[in-house]
Amino acid sequence: MLSDIVETTAIDADGVRLETLPAFGRLNFRGRAGAVAAMSEAFGLALPEASCRAAIAGSRAALWLGPDEWLLLMLPTETDAVIAAAASALAGLPHSLVDISERQYALGLSGRLAATVLAGGNPLDFDLSTFPVGMCTRTIMGKAELAIWRTEPDRFHIEVWRSFAPYIRGFLREHMREFGA
Amino acid sequence: MPDSLAPNLSVAAVNEPFRTRSGGRIDRAKPLSFSFDGQTYSGVAGDTLASALLAHGVHLMGRSFKYHRPRGVMTAGSDEPNALVTVSRDAGRTAPNLRATQVELYEGLSAISQNRFPSLQFDVGGINDHFAALLPAGFYYKTFMWPRSFWDRVYEPVIRASAGLGKVPTAPDPDRYLQRNAHCEVLVIGAGPAGLTAALAAAESGLRVILCDEQSELGGSLLADTTSMIAGKPARVWLTETLAELATFSNVTLLPRTTGFGYYPHNHVGLVERVTDHLASPDSAQPRERMWQVRAKEVVLATGAFERPLTFPENDRPGIMLADAATTFVNRYGVKPGKRAVIAAANDSGYRAALALAEAGVEIAMIADLRRNPSGSGYDAARRAGLSIETGKTIAGTSGKMRVDGASIASVGEDGKVWNTQDIGCDLLLMAGGWTPTLHLYSQSLSKLKWDDAIQAYVPGAVAASQALRAAGAASGAYGLDAALSTGFKAGAEAAVAAGGDGVTTRVFVTISAEADASTFLGAMPHNRDANRVRAFVDFQNDSTAKDLKLAVREGFRSVEHAKRYTTTGMATDQGKTSNMPMLGVMAQAQGKTIPEIGFTTFRPPFTPTTFGNFAGAARGDLFDPIRRTAIHHWAEGQGAVFEDVGQWKRARYFPRQGEDMHAAVARECKAVRSALGIFDASTLGKIEVVGPDAAEFMNRMYINPWTKLGVGRCRYGVMLREDGFVYDDGVVGRIAEDRFHVTTTTGGAASVLNMMEDYLQTEWPGLNVWLTSATEQWAVIALQGPKAREVLAPFVEGIDLSPAAFPHMAIAEGRICGVKTRLFRVSFTGELGFEINVPPSAARRVWEALYAEGRKHSITPYGTETMHVLRAEKGFIIVGQETDGTATPDDVGLTWAIGKAKKDFVGKRSLARPGMTDPKRKQLVGLLSVDNRTVLEEGAQIVADPKQPKPMTVLGHVTSSYMSAALGHPIALALVEAGRSRMGETLQVLVPGKGSVAVKLVSPVFYDAEGASLDAV
Amino acid sequence: MLIIPCPHCGPRPELEFRYGGQAHIARPVDPSPLSDEEWASFLYSRDNERGIHAERWRHIHGCARFFNVVRDTTTDQILASYKTGEFRPEAV
């Protein structure tokens, strides 16, 4: 249970809300060009080639995390099927596909002050011109790593390793206190 | 603050004798009460502590560092060296060393003076002043050496007690501090006229602009300017309108009470915003202070200039202050700093102060100008006003104890000769020594300063590589309101263009204002007194004088850095804001050189002292460092587990029952595992999934072991070296598929092992088709160990045949347990039949509890890391970081067997062939048994042949692990001993400091079940 | 805190990176025939340049790639960054 590790209740403040997002199926995909094309086919979604960009189709998303690395998000129930589809589509193509559904989980941070709260512990520039909707990247928050994906102008999807989640949650809450959290 | 021009006459504070009847940016309708040294005073909203005390005629606010001389407020801002106070809300909310000139008054503020005993008026430390002749610069280097033991026992404690300023708070600070990262195209530091127009220009480009200023209000010099007109309006009206205009820009962030304190590489600038210190009842949801870390494309420094004090004898008495400070007190705070003033002027600022004071009703006894032929708009106005002006005058001394009561004015000839001393009574003596552009941040950026002879000041020079900044207004050496407005706007516009903005409109600011004046005097002012006796202070807080600096030069400290360190000039809490230039002046005089020949000292962050809490920000308590907990943590907590920190992880160390200490608990846990069943949370072990057709080849290169022939479904204990040949990490590796390995690492090594693997893969072997994915948190790991392990586990497992033949020791299989996926390892770090059950963390607790419930039949016992350590030591298994310490080779710890002998290369192999690594005298892993069969050795204890030898002893080795073995009924230990494997059976001595030594016998490190019979317990 | 241009992700704050020491020191393909001195030189000798220095960084909290940077160690100015395996730009 998620609650074995971290509180899951949402935190509200004036202009910003932190919530725990539902469970996702997650696959870490690594591979070279040929494999990428095949994986896109199997996943039903073209893996973005542009740095730090995410693509969405239906219940699935592919986040570029590195030049040969994508985080694939899907419904938990779809994971096995995607693994199976990839196994046949990628046969003979060197690649790595690892189930990391449970390695991390997702927080949602939204509201007009969401970027301000993120800026409490993250040195990236969240201006929409430099961090547009659809941008995703691994980065850091305080003393922990996380991945941030801007899904709407005032909404961020945050991926964080399981054991770091209480820290990230606490860190964000600390920066939401002045707004009433 | 009231901004209207209407005189604010309603409630003149009747009990504030030095308060003007009108004017200033204070609100006389809002009285405040506060206390200083226990006495209650009144003030008004808009006051600083300094202005409110001055309103009562209180100048004496502090004592100096060395001589404990009485000192009054000298400035009106962040350059204040004297008026340092401790402000306290409660025991934890107590801040020493605050400048009274920067402390904003609030209802109930409580401040005390510092560095005095028993009181500010009567300070016994003042005795130092009488012995000043014995205490020149650096006196302490020349004495206090005899007898030798007296330095730290006698002299130093006395010196330490008399030094220091305020006291440390007696309770932890409960307030919060936060940081915020910010990005902008143009950061403007300083919101005086230059900063305001810079921000306006940049704002019009549409780029993001941050404008900050250390003061409570934006406006800088305009806040005290009652005479200038800008664009046909009084300066304060223009200020109000300009701030309103700036506020209309959504791309502009205005930050008052925010100091730019540090300029770091790549245009990274630190600001600190004081959020609540000025409030009577701060909201605890607000941070007390906030550190802004700004990454700016371009920075405009509009930081103004500091006025220079003059260096004349006894220039430090309370009531002696900078001319511009007096102007500020009168014009901004509505406070007269005295009744009768003498003004020592080397700059027009003295005249402007005299005019402002005179208008407020202060008697101007004399303006004594050092210059023979002064000029300037202030001078002209003062003459028109009929003020008493004398030129060619120096100050030969002052009188008064707790307050200046007179000045000796003397004539000075062109040849420097001084005569005709005249004593004039006064309770206020102003110093107008000219100006120093404030370039601390400029210098911190590593940009160069250059000497400008025309204004006798350092001004901005070449900008440092990969920094982008410019100065404007007085900070750039462009003095006067006209220049401030125009250079500010130009700098803001240029910064915007450099930051990628469009060209901006030009604006012209027509002013009626005082002429700029760069006149100054640097160095000790001439006088006709005994130069060996009088003291003209240069660094007021640290009590260094012109005489001290001359002594330093005489003793060879010619470099300005040497003189600074020898005399401590410029090292006080104002960091030389008032003393640096006077120091250079005196040193230049003493060496007959020019100031640029003397050089200058480096400016270092912070610009003004910056609260530690800001740097820590949110990193306190639980947020100091992430606390990583496993999925089983709360269960273990419920069982009363005692945890230990292993890196960021919390691990259960042991599970004491009622009345048990650690030893008792561990003995019980050990017995349970050996006799029946134990359950252990191994989730923190690092896991890396190595996947790809070249996975085995990659493993061959990274680990000392051979991997090619490891069958799918089998595991192997792997050892990894650094390239220098020393053991780096270890762990069990399972082959899930031909192209897929499940690698485990130590808990602490997980991240660094992955980094090292990536390093080789990406940079040395990029052609290998293999990828690495951390799976540490994908799997929780439940270790089930003991003879009953299979029996308890079996009912829950689907799809894996657990029979010994089908699933032998060192096997791995994928299947399901309790309905969820598992990677099941049959491995043992205890020597017993054992399984490590990898399950998704979300299901881990459920699986754990199911196994635990089933295991109750066999008295299943949860055990912690301590028991794990004992059990593995009984088997002679090493722990990386305990048996190895970064200096052990595989052979040292008995792992030569693991090396793939046929492999031509692996990381670290070549290093193992170096002579130092093959030396037969290297320390080797052995077991130790206490000859008395009962002494548990201390870990880390040293092993010698002869405990009676003199020190330093020849040490043969040390104990790496030591435990009481419950299974064996006697203590066991592992040790690294010089050539240990050739010493089997020998007896050596383990030193027990203070108690002699314990005889130990060297034995095999495998103490328990050397044949491995227990692994296959049925 | 430096701003380091990652060849994959663009300019990023130093906190996302890990320094990797001098660049272009290739591990010998076959270390075994090297003398102890040659091996020590590979392992430990470094230019430690006061001036223009080619060095490795890893965007560990980003795209996780190692790459190379040319930096002036007297000013910390970064003159170039390029991917692992690419040659150091001639201009710097």
Next chain:
Amino acid sequence: MERFSGLSLLRHALGGHQGWKPFWREPEPKAEYDAVIVGGGGHGMGAAYYLAKEHGLRNIAVLDKGWLGGGNTGRNTTIIRSNYLFPESAALYDHALKIWETLSQDLNYNTMFSPRGVLMLAHTVHDVQVFKRHVFANQAAGVDNEWLTAEECKAYCPALNISQNIRYPVVGGALQRRGGTARHDAVVWGYARAADAMGVDIIQNCAVTGIRRDASGAVEGVETERGFIRTKKVGVSAAGNTSVVMSMAGLRMPLESFPLQALVSEPVKPDFPCVVMSNTIHAYISQSDKGEMVIGAGTDAYTSYTQRGGLHIASHTLDAICELVPMYRRLRMLRNWGGIVDTTPDRSPIISKTPVKGLYVNCGWGTGGFKATPGSANLFAHTIAKDEPHPINAPFSLDRFVTGRFIDEAAAAAVAH
């Protein structure tokens, strides 16, 4: 050399302090010296002093590219201790500590050596194991070091927070009572004054631009900004700039130079009686006689010669300080600066001959060189004078990187120097 004392101070006071003489001359460089030391910090200046005093070499010069003591000597946090793990290290640092104990008297200059104790805090079970091993090893080596419980740590340093409510509670500590601090500038000034009195030429603002070697490869002299100086022995003691100087003789060193930051608070009344080091949470703190809290920060990650580093480095150490001593959260940083530290692969120093005849090097002190100053200087002088290392510094030779005979204190102890 005038003898300093309370009496001399009194005598000069009567003369208005007009009679004090320069501590050192400002000579022009001679054409030739018996030995030249490159680098006028504590280690280099001290080496010149011991060459003159103990080895009879008076015709020597110390060259510095800036002002004496302007490098790491004047930039460190002045911690002195000798409780190192390996016997080789303990012998080296204790050699230094013994000289510290009488240095003021030897130099007739108060270096303010203050053996107020150095307490190294343990926060984890692993720390306890490591520090106890140190304690036992030091006791066998004859170096004082003792184990304190958390409560004993608190008694020794009452400002410490030993409660369980911090992230990494203090579980004990290793105390070396003979350890402490000294006045950093005074060390180099004292050495300079005493060396000058024996005839050593101290030449400031004179950067070395080349090392000239003869046909046999041996050192012939040094090129400087002020001309060529002939000498057969060159001792390089240039700390962060060692690689630069050694490259002039064609040598590539096992060194990397990193920025190391330190900072002080505003002065406050005495509150912190000893030196406390915590490697686990990266906090190093003592209080100067002036009242400033002197705090060592970590190194920046990258090599640099800028003598400054990033804001996050200071932040990282101050968050630890605020946890360890939460009353100090409201104190304020007064000054933050950087030095350049040269580090070796095993984090132990090099005091060694080199493959170039007549060229000697003393470097690689990393973050811990100040404590070793007098011992290092003394041993370096021996190495230069005798053309062979003293037995104490023999293990700290350059060839250990070839043989693999490391003295890896950092790896072994996980303790910063």
